[in-house]
Amino acid sequence: APLAAVPSAYKPDEKLTxxxxxxxxxxxxxxxxxxxxxxxxxxxxxxxxxxxxxxGMVGKPREFGLEELxxxxxEDRTYRMRCVEGWSMVIPWIGFPLSTILDQVEPLGSAxxxxxxxxxxxxxxxxxxxxxxxxPWPYIEGLRLDEARHPLTILAIGLYGETLPNQNGxxxxxxxxxxxxxxxxxxxxxxxxxxxxxxxxxKNANAREYGFYxxxxxxxxxxxxxxxxxxxxxxxxxxxxxxRPTLPFNGYADQVASLYAGLDLKANY
Amino acid sequence: xxIIPALPRRYHNASIWALYALGLCPAAWYFYLAATGGLGxxxxxxxxxxxxxxxxxxxxxxxxxxxxxxxAGINWLRYRRALGLIAFYYVLxxxxxxxxxxxxxxxxAVGGDIARRPYITIGFACLLxxxxxxxxxxxxxxxxxxTAWNRLHKLIYLIAIGGAIHYVLAVxxxxxxxxxHIALIALLLAYRPLRRPIMNWKRGNRPTTKIAQSKx
Numbered sequence: 211a212p213l214a215a216v217p218s219a220y221k222p223d224e225k226l227t228x229x230x231x232x233x234x235x236x237x238x239x240x241x242x243x244x245x246x247x248x249x250x251x252x253x254x255x256x257x258x259x260x261x262x263x264x265x266g267m268v269g270k271p272r273e274f275g276l277e278e279l280x281x282x283x284x285e286d287r288t289y290r291m292r293c294v295e296g297w298s299m300v301i302p303w304i305g306f307p308l309s310t311i312l313d314q315v316e317p318l319g320s321a322x323x324x325x326x327x328x329x330x331x332x333x334x335x336x337x338x339x340x341x342x343x344x345x346p347w348p349y350i351e352g353l354r355l356d357e358a359r360h361p362l363t364i365l366a367i368g369l370y371g372e373t374l375p376n377q378n379g380x381x382x383x384x385x386x387x388x389x390x391x392x393x394x395x396x397x398x399x400x401x402x403x404x405x406x407x408x409x410x411x412x413k414n415a416n417a418r419e420y421g422f423y424x425x426x427x428x429x430x431x432x433x434x435x436x437x438x439x440x441x442x443x444x445x446x447x448x449x450x451x452x453x454r455p456t457l458p459f460n461g462y463a464d465q466v467a468s469l470y471a472g473l474d475l476k477a478n479y
Numbered sequence: 480x481x482i483i484p485a486l487p488r489r490y491h492n493a494s495i496w497a498l499y500a501l502g503l504c505p506a507a508w509y510f511y512l513a514a515t516g517g518l519g520x521x522x523x524x525x526x527x528x529x530x531x532x533x534x535x536x537x538x539x540x541x542x543x544x545x546x547x548x549x550x551a552g553i554n555w556l557r558y559r560r561a562l563g564l565i566a567f568y569y570v571l572x573x574x575x576x577x578x579x580x581x582x583x584x585x586x587x588a589v590g591g592d593i594a595r596r597p598y599i600t601i602g603f604a605c606l607l608x609x610x611x612x613x614x615x616x617x618x619x620x621x622x623x624x625x626t627a628w629n630r631l632h633k634l635i636y637l638i639a640i641g642g643a644i645h646y647v648l649a650v651x652x653x654x655x656x657x658x659x660h661i662a663l664i665a666l667l668l669a670y671r672p673l674r675r676p677i678m679n680w681k682r683g684n685r686p687t688t689k690i691a692q693s694k695x
Contacts, residue, residue: 235519342658344652382541447516
């Protein structure tokens with residue numbers, strides 16, 4: 211369904227990735243591990259009705275219904291998205307800062323991290339049932355509270371002027387543009403404010419390859435491939451353009467590098 | 480004994496050439512798809528992965544020739560050279576796409592990958608090990624090397640193990656498709672040490688042999 215939002219200053223001077231690529235080249239293991247699986251297998255998923263519980267170390271824990279979330283101050287936010295696998299896109303999201311709902315629940319002083327959880331619905335998400343499930347469910351992710359409150363961090367409910375397609379994390383997902391894509395958890399049902407660094411799915415699966423921070427960093431290689439360059443999806447085809455250099459913090463260093471002052475980014479990958 | 484009716488001898492040569500043509504069809508088809516936008520939005524990676532998977536499939540096919548003959552009585556030994564060479568061509572194409580189309584012939588990056596990333600080191604080692612096998616796949620080499628040829632071509636077992644490890648390390652999580660390929664390789668390799676006892680047992684059960692033994 212069409213979704214209206216106000217323009218924002220977050221608009222890189224780069225060509226958008228075609229809508230078809232954004233909605234058919236996806237990693238969303240709840241619907242299968244191949245890139246085309248989510249768009250092919252997400253048809254039975256019901257993104258409404260929906261609600262997101264926000265709880266934990268907060269003064270006013272509460273549940274946000276979908277009808278409430280669509281009335282948040284929605285903005286157009288075009289961000290680069292860099293997958294840990296070495297490809298990238300430029301996506302016009304519609305969403306609102308995560309800080310908007312964090313402010314409403316009033317985090318306690320002791321809260322230092324935010325943890326997120328994806329819905330578990332094996333009957334609607336074929337990747338969550340059967341043998342050889344690639345990951346344990348629910349998918350969980352986390353951010354430091356200052357990362358979560360950063361103005362670049364949004365909850366997205368749409369892209370390309372419409373509500374989110376199921377394969378892109380309907381009805382509501384996180385978008386953290388300076389981190390590898392797997393941090394931007396999809397189809398969120400729970401947000402908890404916690405004191406300790408939360409568990410995260412890919413770190414639990416393989417801590418050597420996927421860290422808690424997972425900031426886009428061309429100088430820290432993935433153990434199995436270099437992160438120095440990336441393939442921009444939808445550009446070039448088989449013989450087309452060369453890979454482009456990957457930028458520190460995915461090009462958002464001016465805005466976010468200060469969050470990590472004094473932190474060894476090689477050790478805290 | 481054979482389940483499949485035997486092919487008349489005069490068609491043997493033609494069937495081997497047909498196998499080469501058929502075997503290279505997946506590569507040609509995926510190349511066509513990749514070049515015309517039919518392989519999705521990251522055609523280089525997709526094409527690269529498909530070539531790798533097909534390489535593994537042809538390695539599996541070469542390993543199946545012996546058990547097929549032993550256990551099912553199907554003698555497809557005449558196809559094994561073609562299957563092995565097709566596997567080599569796929570490995571070569573897999574590496575070429577990776578180096579040429581994926582890394583755009585950035586030899587520093589290719590060298591760095593081979594040196595630093597175990598799964599690429601293993602994959603590259605498999606490519607290198609396949610070269611002597613391909614070079615000595617002709618009749619002249621078979622005659623010339625005699626028993627050394629048999630020993631040399633046992634390298635395919637190491638290549639199959641390397642290929643399986645390369646595949647497991649390359650995927651983010653082992654799902655059904657990688658598991659099926661690796662399980663098949665494991666099974667086919669596990670058959671090798673069991674071959675002699677199985678064949679002895681089979682021979683021992685043959686009535687003629689039993690009579691022969693009872694006379695002793």
